Amino acid sequence: MGISIFLSYPKPFLKKQEEFIERITQYLQEREIQPRTLGVTDYDMDAPLTAIRRLMLESNGLVTIAFKRSLIKDGVGKPQSDTGEKEYDLSGKWLTSPYCQIEPSMAFQLGLPVLILREKGVIAEGILEKGVLGVYMPEFDLSGNIDEYFKSREWVQIIQQWEGCVRRVVENKGKPPMLY
Helix, strand or coil, X not given: CCEEEXXXXXXXXXXXXXXXXXXXXXXXXXXXXXXXXXXXXXXXXCCHHHHHHHHHHCCCXXXXXXXXXXXXXXXXXXXXXXXXXCCEECCCEEECCCHHHHHHHHHHHHCCCEEEEEECCECCCHHHCCCCCCCCCCEECCCCCHHHHHHCHHHHHHHHHHHHHXXXXXXXXXXXXXXX
């Protein structure tokens, strides 16, 4: 069995999203990294957060894919503000699953390497904002050729760096705690 990692994503509703998951899963498995997803590879009778925590503790890293999920057809941010904050347009923007905020936060608290990939158009807020985790957060566009993204320097360099961190976690888990 390969190195266990947590693969987090909302259930795809587009074929291109399914293809994207298949490509990432295939890439990881070829590198002897075993992606695990609650409700896909692993099942649990406990409350979702309990099950997620259990799976997270067995993992050595996390990849979250923040797919488009809910479209805001007509929306405004900070409407009717009375503090001087400016309103902003949210029309045509997308939300992702709240678990794309929760699961990376849980992994961060455990000290696991976190890689978040955000689909173009998904609102960059909370943990999905660039720089919040202190690491580069790639944005991918499914309107084009998926192969192009997986051949890009951005993908290759980011996934290799994340993979190196995951392998260090595996190595460090085998070492006794240091008291000095």
